[in-house]
Amino acid sequence: MGDEAKQGASPRELLLEASRRNNTSLLSEVLHSQSSTQISKLLNESTDGVGNYCLHIAASYGSYDVLDQLLDQEGLEVDPIDRLEGDTPLHKAVRFTNSLTRQEWEAGSSMVDLLLDAGADPRLRNKAKLKPMELVDPRNTELRSLLQKAEFTMTAGDDVVNRDAEEEDEGPTGSASDSDSD
Incomplete structure (x- = not known):
């Protein structure tokens, strides 16, 4: 983009x-x-004409370096939903990977891995009720495995958190009155 084009372009553009x-x-x-408050607002509110946020665009175009830099920004929402398909950036990264040749799949998987490391939720479904894993080319077993592991880890992590909260609500088990009688 030339300097003259940059002069008239907004930060969003x-x-x-x-x-x-x-x-x-x-x-x-x-x-x-x-400013730092403007950055998170800009990142979390800027969309293109069809409702794609910057993370959707970076994932759709295979912009790994920009995606990496964006994910380092404080306050960035990693699972925004696009207006058209209800996709998250993780859905877009899988779609991008599917568009690559088998020899290039590793590059797409790296983007998916980057999003997962940043906390993207592989369990979220789009408007077609599909999770990112369900969009994976069936021949791409490595990407499918990566998403399955991430989904299992998140589900298991939620179970632990939920179980801990339930135990706190119920109070200590066993005989609490025994310790009171000492």
């Missing part, structure tokens, strides 16, 4: 363009021109 083109220097310029 520059953010989305950086996400589309995997342009980390443009992304850095945009982020450095904003």
Whole structure:
């Protein structure tokens, strides 16, 4: 994007363009021109004409470096839902991976892994009621396995958290009165 084009472009337009083109220097310029509260607002509220947020765009275009930089930003929502398909960025990353040749699948899997590491939820379903794992090319067993493990880990983690909360609500088990009589 030339300097004359940058002059008239809004921070939102520059953010989305950086996400589309995997342009980390443009992304850095945009982020450095904003205060920390403006950054999270810009990242979490900026969409293109069809309701894709910057993470959706970066994942759809395979913009790994921009995605990595975006995920480092404090206050970023990692599971925004796009307006058109109800996809999360994780859905988009899987769709992008499916568009690659088998030799390129590893690059797509790296993007999926990056999103999972940042806390993206592989259990979320889009408007077609599909989870990201259900969009994976059936031949891509590595990506399917990566998403299955992430889903299992999140589900198991929720079970532990829920069980701990239930135990707190119920109070200590056993005979609490025994300790009172000492």
